[in-house]
Amino acid sequence: MSCSFFSRGREMEYSLTSCLLCLLLTWVLLQALRSITGGSRASSGKLPPGPRRIPILGNLLDLGDKPHKSLAELAKTHGPLMSLKLGSLTTIVVSSAAMAKEVLQNHDLTFSNRTIGDAVRVKQHDEVGLPWMPVSPLSRTLRKVCNSHFFSNKKLNANQYLRRKKIEELLSYVHKHGRAGVAVNIGQAAFNTSINLLSNTVFSKDLVDPNSKDAQAFKQTVCSIMEEGGKTNLADYFPVLRKIDPQGVRRRMSIHLTKLLNLVDKMFDERLHSRKEHGSIAYDDVLDTLLDIIEDNLVELNKTHLTHLLGVFFVAGTDTTSVSLEWAMAELLQNPKVLQKAQVELKKTIGKGNQVEESDIARLPYLQAIIKETFRMHPPLPLLLPRRAGPDAEIHGFRIPEGSQVLVNAWAIGRDPDIWENPECFRPERFLGLEIDVKGRNFELIPFGAGRRICPGLPLAMRMLHLMLGSLINNFDWKIEGGVMNMEEKFGISLQKAEPLRAVPIPLV
Numbered sequence: 001m002s003c004s005f006f007s008r009g010r011e012m013e014y015s016l017t018s019c020l021l022c023l024l025l026t027w028v029l030l031q032a033l034r035s036i037t038g039g040s041r042a043s044s045g046k047l048p049p050g051p052r053r054i055p056i057l058g059n060l061l062d063l064g065d066k067p068h069k070s071l072a073e074l075a076k077t078h079g080p081l082m083s084l085k086l087g088s089l090t091t092i093v094v095s096s097a098a099m100a101k102e103v104l105q106n107h108d109l110t111f112s113n114r115t116i117g118d119a120v121r122v123k124q125h126d127e128v129g130l131p132w133m134p135v136s137p138l139s140r141t142l143r144k145v146c147n148s149h150f151f152s153n154k155k156l157n158a159n160q161y162l163r164r165k166k167i168e169e170l171l172s173y174v175h176k177h178g179r180a181g182v183a184v185n186i187g188q189a190a191f192n193t194s195i196n197l198l199s200n201t202v203f204s205k206d207l208v209d210p211n212s213k214d215a216q217a218f219k220q221t222v223c224s225i226m227e228e229g230g231k232t233n234l235a236d237y238f239p240v241l242r243k244i245d246p247q248g249v250r251r252r253m254s255i256h257l258t259k260l261l262n263l264v265d266k267m268f269d270e271r272l273h274s275r276k277e278h279g280s281i282a283y284d285d286v287l288d289t290l291l292d293i294i295e296d297n298l299v300e301l302n303k304t305h306l307t308h309l310l311g312v313f314f315v316a317g318t319d320t321t322s323v324s325l326e327w328a329m330a331e332l333l334q335n336p337k338v339l340q341k342a343q344v345e346l347k348k349t350i351g352k353g354n355q356v357e358e359s360d361i362a363r364l365p366y367l368q369a370i371i372k373e374t375f376r377m378h379p380p381l382p383l384l385l386p387r388r389a390g391p392d393a394e395i396h397g398f399r400i401p402e403g404s405q406v407l408v409n410a411w412a413i414g415r416d417p418d419i420w421e422n423p424e425c426f427r428p429e430r431f432l433g434l435e436i437d438v439k440g441r442n443f444e445l446i447p448f449g450a451g452r453r454i455c456p457g458l459p460l461a462m463r464m465l466h467l468m469l470g471s472l473i474n475n476f477d478w479k480i481e482g483g484v485m486n487m488e489e490k491f492g493i494s495l496q497k498a499e500p501l502r503a504v505p506i507p508l509v
């Protein structure tokens with residue numbers, strides 16, 4: 001996401017000043033050209049209302065360092081369908097469940113493509129990477145492969161043993177800290193576990209293994225891609241700057257993405273080699289499934305598509321999952337009664353200290369409610385991923401210009417007082433007995449998006465989260481290091497805690 005304008009204000013001052021001059025010149029030239037040619041073609045229909053803009057920057061300065069919050073505040077004045085100008089990019093912001101349903105369901109096809117940031121144009125990733133490619137027969141095939149071959153219940157049930165082992169390792173890591181009375185950095189532990197849960201599901205391999213050079217390189221590369229992806233890139237708001245890549249974001253992204261794709265390629269080749277040597281040992285992981293699909297010529301996909309797909313899983317699935325776990329733990333430690341109630345449910349259902357299995361999740365409604373409540377208050381991608389308006393888009397009588405960026409503020413919807421009673425309170429009970437899930441049917445709660453671009457990793461992410469959270473609280477009580485916690489947010493590629501959560505585990509058994 002590239003909306004974190006000014007989140008790294010100081011870092012950007014230099015590029016901003018040097019680029020402004022160039023922009024000013026371009027703007028003056030364009031204005032002059034317009035007056036000579038008689039201006040642009042008048043278009044019918046009104047744009048949605050929005051705040052006043054200043055020349056060149058438009059509303060960029062309105063975003064602040066927490067754009068999801070600033071946009072929610074602006075929506076209180078301008079309404080749930082709002083238009084802004086971010087540099088030269090017309091941006092439409094959706095801030096209510098009803099409007100989200102209009103965009104993501106009723107006009108799904110019109111808004112099903114993405115606005116492409118300059119950084120993802122490297123290695124043709126915008127054309128072959130699933131999150132960015134336009135809706136096409138290729139994207140449909142890739143999504144079908146994900147849904148039926150990777151993330152179906154049957155497939156996930158078959159490879160759950162790969163994740164079970166990683167949870168045991170997480171618990172033994174936490175036990176060590178417990179015995180020493182030392183705090184665990186929950187976000188870091190969750191990140192390492194998430195990346196290993198994912199890499200075991202995909203490759204049957206650990207990627208956070210201090211003894212493996214490849215693993216360390218992989219983790220570092222995934223982190224660097226996230227970092228570049230979370231940066232505000234002026235070239236996204238002023239396309240005239242694309243050629244010069246003023247902040248070097250595209251150049252660095254190209255280096256990291258090439259590394260990631262090479263590492264995935266290496267995993268492919270190793271597995272191909274081992275299949276030749278040892279025949280088809282069933283790993284039941286994603287990689288094996290993919291190779292079977294290719295060998296059986298089941299679908300028209302080539303190795304480039306699949307390498308990009310697997311690379312994407314790590315970038316899209318690691319941070320989102322670990323950030324959610326960190327927020328869930330932070331809320332539980334802030335709300336000891338909720339934590340206690342969850343522990344009682346776990347004790348009754350599976351027994352204190354016993355391993356939580358994926359098959360237990362359905363029998364843990366309060367744990368499920370905690371995860372939903374965490375997503376309501378802390379959606380990891382508060383503005384989802386940007387959509388792009390297709391031709392002739394119109395919502396509630398307002399014209400949405402073709403090519404506009406469309407942002408759905410899931411964070412604002414999750415805290416809308418017209419939907420949620422006491423929206424600022426963490427109260428999982430609100431979900432008990434309610435038929436609301438996160439699968440894109442209930443627009444009050446859409447952390448995974450909705451419609452034809454809804455997150456395909458949802459079933460895996462939900463298993464990983466329940467498993468990690470259930471295990472951490474069924475085995476330990478927790479004490480916040482220093483006794484106080486800061487619940488401030490930090491906007492980046494995902495919505496992080498500004499201060500990492502550190503807590504001391506106290507073994508329950």
Ligand code: HEM
Nearest residue numbers: 131313316317320321384385448449450453454455457461
């Ligand atoms: C808590 C965890 C996660 C959250 C909150 C999350 C959220 C999202 C959101 C909001 C989108 C955009 C949806 C839209 O435009 O409507 C998305 C897309 C995507 N996610 Fe996730 N995600 C998570 C985990 C995962 C995992 C584990 C994977 C894969 C292993 C994954 C793979 C993807 C892919 C490939 C896309 C692009 C889909 C497309 O554009 O067609 N995500 N995710």
